[in-house]
Amino acid sequence: MPEKTRVVAPGPSAQQVVDEDGTKLSIPTGWELLPPGDAGLTRRVKAAGPTWTVKERRGRRVFSKGVWADADQIAAAKAKLDAERSTDAYAKKRKSDVARREKKQAEYVGEFENAVLTFLNFHAAHHDIAKRLAVAVTTHATPVGSGTVARTQRIPVERRAESAVIAWMRHQTTAYDNLSIPRVKGKRREVRRMLAAESRRLLQGYRSGKQIDAAQCPLQRALANASE
Numbered sequence: 001m002p003e004k005t006r007v008v009a010p011g012p013s014a015q016q017v018v019d020e021d022g023t024k025l026s027i028p029t030g031w032e033l034l035p036p037g038d039a040g041l042t043r044r045v046k047a048a049g050p051t052w053t054v055k056e057r058r059g060r061r062v063f064s065k066g067v068w069a070d071a072d073q074i075a076a077a078k079a080k081l082d083a084e085r086s087t088d089a090y091a092k093k094r095k096s097d098v099a100r101r102e103k104k105q106a107e108y109v110g111e112f113e114n115a116v117l118t119f120l121n122f123h124a125a126h127h128d129i130a131k132r133l134a135v136a137v138t139t140h141a142t143p144v145g146s147g148t149v150a151r152t153q154r155i156p157v158e159r160r161a162e163s164a165v166i167a168w169m170r171h172q173t174t175a176y177d178n179l180s181i182p183r184v185k186g187k188r189r190e191v192r193r194m195l196a197a198e199s200r201r202l203l204q205g206y207r208s209g210k211q212i213d214a215a216q217c218p219l220q221r222a223l224a225n226a227s228e
Contacts, residue, residue: 005050009057010065017052017068025052032071036064044077045069061147105144112150113138115161123209130206132223137161137168169199172222 008017008025015027033054034045045051045067054065084090113134122130141150141164149155149163170176174195181188202219205212214220 005046006052008052008054008068010054017054027052027068028070030071031068032074034067034069034074036066041074041078041081042067044081045074048073048077101144105142109138109142111157112142112161112164115157116165119158119162119165120203120206122203122206125209126206126212129220129223132227133165133219136223136226137164140164140168165203166196166199169202169219169222170195172226173202173218174198 006019006025008019011017011024017025017027019025031052034042036042046053046069048069050069052068054068056063056065085094116134116137117130120130120133138150140146141148144151149167150160152160155163170192176191176195179191181191202217206219212220
């Protein structure tokens with residue numbers, strides 16, 4: 001029923017969706033799809049209801065595909081929001097919000113880089129390598145919307161830092177990206193565990209302070225490539 005708010009999945013055609021119980025539903029007459037991207041507008045459209053929120057699962061991740069709602073309802077919400085956003089008060093608030101988010105992001109980047117350095121715990125003789133690696137991992141992992149482990153709040157920052165280092169090394173210092181891994185349940189996880197063990201052995205050499213041949217070290221080669 002159109003009057004019922006639902007969470008649905010994409011259907012077999014552009015004008016169909018699939019309800020949570022597997023039922024195929026046709027899009028009600030007069031409805032249109034509001035694309036994702038404007039959280040403020042989406043909230044208002046949903047509040048006016050009813051809506052059909054389209055979500056698509058890919059592996060463990062769920063992606064928003066937009067919200068179906070009455071076209072007039074979407075137009076009215078957009079017109080009202082556009083009018084509010086055109087005011088000086090909104091512009092000042094927006095500027096303040098942006099500054100606050102940038103400050104928070106900068107603080108997190110610093111916190112994360114320090115957590116990476118703590119995890120690395122390189123010998124003083126390899127301080128420069130530790131700093132370069134921490135910067136490389138942090139630069140890759142911390143951007144807002146990157147979807148990396150560094151952006152999750154479910155685990156402590158210390159574990160995020162450790163996971164981010166191992167993930168960066170898997171892609172930058174091993175042949176992981178070029179491996180042909182059989183489509184067998186658990187095989188990719190097994191390969192990742194094996195490569196993680198290799199990365200940890202590599203890191204241990206820097207922690208112990210032993211002399212390392214830069215030309216033969218995959219970590220230093222990766223850092224050199226990253227700086228080019």
